[in-house]
Amino acid sequence: MNQKFKAVLLLFLLPFFAFAQSVITGTVLESNGLPALGATVAVKGTSNGTSTDFDGNYTLNNVPEDAVIVFSFVGYVTQEIPYTGQSTINITLEEDASELETIVLIGYGSIKKENVTAAQTTVSDEEFNKGAITSPGQLLAGKAAGVQVTAASGRPGDGPVIRVRPGSTLSGNSDALYVVDGVPLDQRNANLNSINPADIESFTILKDASATAIYGNRASNGVVLITTKKAKLNSDLKVSYNVQFAVEQVDNYTEVLTGDEFRQLVADQGRDTSILGTANTDWQNEIYQNGTRSIHSLVLEKGYETTSIRASLGYNNENGILQKSGYERANLGLNIRQNFLKGDLRLTFTSQLAQEERRFADEGAIGSAVVFDPTQSIFNNTGEFGGFFEYTNNTGPEPNAPRNPLGLLNSLDAQQDNVQARLNMNAAYNIRQVPGLKFTGNAGFDYNEYDGYSIRDRDSGAGFRGNNRSFNEGFRRNQLLDGKFDYKKTLETFKTDMTLTLGGSYQEFLRQDTGRFSANNELQESPINIDESALVTAFARASFDINDLYVLSASASRNGSSRFSENNRWANFYGASGAIKLTNTDFVQNSGFLSQLKLRGGFGQTGQQDIDASFAFLSVFTPGQPQAAVQFGNEFVTTIRPEGAIDLKWETTDQWNAGIDLGFFGDRITGSVDAFYRETSDLLLFGPLPAGGLENGSLQNAGSTLSRGIETTIAAKIIQSENINWTVSGNATVQEIEITDLAGAENAPVQVGGISGGVGNNIQEWAVGADPTSFHVFRQVYDQDGNPLDGVYVDTNGDNILNDADRVRYKKANHDVYFGFTSNFNYKNFDMSFTFRGAAGGYNYNNIASNAANFGSTFPTNTQNPLYLNAPVDIQNTNFSQQRFFSDYYVQKADFIKLDNLSLGYNFPGDKVDIRASVTGTNLFTITDYEGVDPEVFGGIDNNLFPRTRGVIFGLGFNF
Template sequence: MYLLLLLPMSFFAQNTVSGTVTESATSLPVPGANVIVKGTTNGTTTDFDGNYTIENVSAGDVLVYSFLGFVTQEVPYEGQSTIDILLDEDQGTLDEVVLIGYGATSEQDATGAVQKVSAEDFNQGAVVAPEELIAGKSAGVQIVPGDGAPGSGGSIRIRGGASLSGSNDPLIVVDGVPLDQRGVQGSRNALNSINPNEIEDFTILKDAAATSIYGSRASNGVILITTKKGKKDTPFQFTYDVKTSIGNITDKVDVLNAEQFRNIINNTPGTDPELLGDASTDWQELIYQTSVGAIHNLTATQGVGNFYYRLNFNHTQQTGVLKRDYYQRDAFNISLNQDLFDNQLKLTLTSKNSLDQNNFANRGAIGAAVAFDPTQAVYDPNSPFDGYFEFTRATGSDITQQNLATRNPVALIAQTEDSNQTRRSITNLNAEWKLPWVDGLKAVVSGGFDYSEVQGATFLPITAASNTSNINQFSNYDGINRNLLLDTYVNYQNEIEAISTEIDATAGHSYQEFYSYSDSYGTEQDQERDFPEYISRNALESYFGRVSFDINNKYLISGSIRADGSSRVAPQNRWGYFPAASIGWKVQNEKFLENADWLTQLKLRAGYGETGNYEIGQDYGYLGIYTPSVGGASYQFGNEFVPTLRPEEYDENLKWEALKNYNAGIDLGFFDNRLTGSVDAYYRETKDLVAVVPIPAGANLSDQLLTNVGTAISRGIEVAVGGDLARSEDFNWSVNYNITFQEKEITKLSLGDDPDFFIPQGGISGGVGNTIQLWKKGFDPSTFFVFRQVYNEQGQPIEGAYVDVNGDNQITEADRQPYKKATPDYFMGFTNTLNYKNFDLNFTFRGSFGNYVYNNTKSSNGFVEAGTNTPSDYYSNLNANVLETNFQNSQFFSDYYLEAADFVKLDNVSIGYTIPGEKVDFRASLTASNVLTITNYDGLDPEVFGGIDNNFYPRSRRFVLGLNFAF
């Protein structure tokens, strides 16, 4: 009887299976491969060496082995204690899928200039702003990092941008939701609500053949961000990742110390050394600090049958190198997927929810620390300004501040309160239904929103010297941004066997509405008042279609068109049509190359497309608008002051900017893609450029008008090369290099035919209304406008001596010439990734060449009168450059202050070690960012967006310790 009872027990015996999963082609281990008992949630994943152990396996079970890019294998369990698996590469998935807007294609079938940057290629470290992940990773994409403020965002330029006064930012699409290109109120960076840890990949659409499907918003390129999601049939996994960081500034503006400053004052006629103090104060040292930060990520993911999910909580906090600067983000990301009706209906919900909190330090302290008298002490026991030393004057029996004097930088930081918080949610629900009555036809409905609320407050006490009123200064403000989206489209994919052609066709409709609101209450001069509410609302309705053909797996043809209707422009210009066409030839599939085993890919591409840019600075620039008065502009009726309404100038024919783009490219792959490369050449022409230009008096309600006046062209060549220098079981080394050559020129910029017409740009400090750049026909938009400096035999600049360009024996404004530019001639990125057993190392270099920077930190304070030509009871510090030039007066427009800003930066270095375990995988990493800069530029940093270096918030060099636990 006892033996009979054991029989059924043995049938249900639970066993343990171990083994190794490796690649069949290379015998390399496959870490992270899924091993699961079919039809259950019992499973595991392989460790770093491809090893796995799975428990509770019964006779009759089927073990499923799967990994992206490999053919899934199913093995019946028949009592084996060890099962080793060789996974074959899946040729159908090796050709990586890339998004192209309202659909996807394979890399081999893409005919536009499209690049995908995946998580394994990202820059490492304590990354807060998502765009930092791809700096230096893509040809044609220049990302200038944000300044040193915590949470600040960088500037993204794809092929240099296409506008002048309009936006040059690319359209960002997050999980199918196009973001408002105007940004989010109160946020340091519109992308900060997206946790970098949760980004799966970026897809960058560069040419119009790829971007025209987004029509009027695509002239500056499109970036598609895909966030991480759960995976089907995967066991529960919990991950905790923490990164802690410290950072310090690497340099300070070179100013006179106390001894040097006293020497200048003592030797300058007409000065009073009695006004100097007895201290020796490094003001820059006092306003900066060591920055610290921490990033925590807790992630849970699982796939249970046809339902799979990913949940992530992120807590980020970071102080700035400028004292009292602080950023904090708490974010909760949700991804839910459900497949229904035998995978015919797929539902996907993604939601990114964040709370950003900021304390903004007073950035005016940066300029004040450069200019404040170094002989003065920080504190004064007799000061009425909370004990801080300030330059004062006696007004009767009162002591008041010198209104024009520089403020105490330490006091500026300590006495200014400025904080806010922003709540934001980017959510999208996507339904994809394979229609049963037509093979290959599916319908997609995508509804989403991007909603944010901001609340903030500022406060400046009456005791602060920077408060020139007679009451405490404060403001309370709030705002809303709302972006609603509904996309519907159908997609048909099938093969026409009779003509060996694959077809992929899409047609759809999109509607997006944008709303923003802001309101504030506070003080103005010596009064408290409600400020006018601001409300903006506009809508964009669109129809789009695209069709692609792959003929005989050799010849590619694609065409698309989009029709956009926007409420932002006049009815007669409301609808725009944006066509595109491109072709490709997969030469490697031709018969004459069928024996070329060394050649993996040889594809030629060419395309043409049209796009637009409706971010032109106004919502309803074609309408006459009345603006409520601000700044005390009121009309008096008796004892009552009534605010006025002011009519604004307008152009009833204002329309969006339009771009035409031509692109040709070649994609190469050799030796099973161990060596890859691509080359793209482009030519772009932007018409109807928007700019503010002077108009005849009486022609409108102002003598300046925002209107369509210009044309510009840009051209460039982009080269990208990647390769595996080593590929073995223990050691792997891959490199990626890209370089971009570019140039841009304004070809028309006037309502008339004046060849000398130009528009001043680039305001500088040191004088009211001074500018150092210009827009002019025949020149790059970032060109500087300067006098050519004359030097003596010793190579020293001669004060006031400039080249007489027109030969009239006098120096006038006619001798001021367009010269040099802030835009680089070429820029590059270079990334290395190495793995040795459980160690990994990667580092990224970036470089920029041919660009110039106007060193306004030198020119504004680099002459004696800048510190001495003041009211008689205070002096200001000088830039140390005055010791070299001995300039007595301002030389603002001298090209002496134009400096070559070529640089090579070691942006990022990261080393890590992984310890695989039976229950827990552990990884530790150490990362350094902003490691090294090689440059001849004499300022703090050669990478200055716009080309004018002044009051720059310094970037810090950061060191990051990272720990990761995967359960």
């Protein structure tokens, strides 16, 4: 066939090819008229598809006859257009109503997201942090503005400290109130670690008083609503198994002198080098090991027409980085939902069972490893003290010397077992006789039983011939019964949707502790301590959505607590807020770029009753006062005596909040800003307190604080298409808190914040006009080269006498700003995510350096036989002759940025089993100028913190 004939034939056939397989072009717009970047355009039932460009344009090739073209975009209703030969199809997508109707939790109820008037944040399981998560709090770190999550330590089984906005109390409990599936936990025994993180569906954090006032008596520090996962009705059987294995190591050590450096230091100081050893022992390296962690999770769920069941089994086993430390936990979860009466009655049963075992290491080894002589060998040649080298005198171990770090670890056997059971039965009934009326009842039971022991080898250096045994046991019980009526009605005349709530709650707490301890080589029984209290609450709320434009909400609660006398037992709390949904106005809808705009504002009053110290109507009283006890058989039970500070009442917090919610370009970019102002009065203060004010050790209502701040959140959907999705989000909080009144004793400062080096050393100060974590120090004087002068301070009051009157408030531990940034990216079956977290404006007191980095500590004089102790390398910078605890030299800037986690994963889809493989790095690096081990120190005093870990986690997930 010649070339001319081929060309003619091709031209002849082209129309037929074009008729059979056509090309479609067009533009896809969002509902606001903006181009839909990354929208998917595909031939239904085939893999033939494309995505729109920056201008919303697309070209779809090879479209067959009678095809159906599918247009889809996240957040918008999917549309299908039959192909009838048209060459151009332009389309405008409509917003998905289900996105606008998203339901979020509020106190004792739920609401449409667009009608939220208060300051609150929801973090769902899709947003949780990745990694070997053993504590629910770890899921939240860096995820929500106004919520600061600080890892307490690297100790196995430790949960993080969670703070919602700056704490308003001083002596009181600064923890939020945790509510798990409708059951408020005991604030002094929340034990979130007993909840399997894999069972948690979402956290909702209620931050301002208008949101939390319905929980009035314990809501000043925010409320965290935790919802566990449940199966859906009419769903197929799903089985999933996930396993993770982690290897972890110490993130950072205290930098101390090596054996050779220490020998040189001793020689340079003209000391006797003959008492040194010949070894080069890195004691910190010896006490730590590579930690390992394995986490297993098995889930089965199935939904029927009227029943859904979800059962889960979790197991966690952790060997800590400090030898002899560890944590083991087994969880069993069960959620059952059953509908009756054609769906009018729904019963939900939730149970969470946990068995925990904590293995405790002697954490005194951490500090001992910093100062123990690096020239000495680990073991001795005599076989005494378990074979470990110890400093001795004529009678045994030298009492004023540190113990061998490894001897401390190997001579202690300490463990605590804990059993936790949380059960909840919820009934919701739609009362058909009154349309819109629903009753919900809730019965909860939270029980925790524990027993533990600590046994020290009597032949070791630490336990040498001493009392070496102690045992403890006890239980915590929390019982709840509450009920509420919800009534919803549309007032057509006023174009208003109304929701009314009225309910009540009774909650009872019982705590009991006892134990045994060795004295004179015999076991002695400890007294039985009993603490019983109850809370009674009546609450109400009214919400109005007016013309789909204005939302008004008000709530109130009346609370009674048995912890207070009859005169002060009852208190009223309230909250009110409102919002203008400008999203629904022509201004926003015609703007061309705004897709969401809502203004919010609210105020309210909440309370606080929890404090670690015992007070009136409790079973333990003012220190030094005799306790009454009644004998039952061979047991003595401490009784409850309403004496002491009987005029105590709640702490009271008044809070104002203003906020704005924004969305741009079809909510491709969303954000919010909240500003809050909070005043707390009648503080529950526990001594020591200033002379002329409260008596030392007593407890009264006195003092006040003021806190304020601004919280911002922003999220962006950078790419959204069928194959590629990339979202980023960030949040930042600016905050401050100050004491505005203190104890009424002419506002005299109070010394707090104990440090090592003897009784009475307090480095922080409560004072009017200052942050509660302010440091109280001498101003250090430096030479012309910037080196600190030993014992030379500024005479701040100019009286030519250097004494405590020259100490001043200098810096603070609380950060001015903290922030988080998260990125989530996936391409087809591959995904990658990471979270950065940081803080600025806070300072730490480096108590490790202040205690040991001086020649007085290195060459002690209070021992029978001479011995030398190691020091942090900072001793070479200061050359301090003795401990200078109150020098501001040790108050060091603690700003930081941390890469909390970086996770990579890949999904392998299969016919019957989908498999996901992942690798995650945690605590990968820290950017900071802080000279200590870790800048993130809760409370601001850095004293031999159990170091946090850096880890690599390998995971496999199987979904059947």
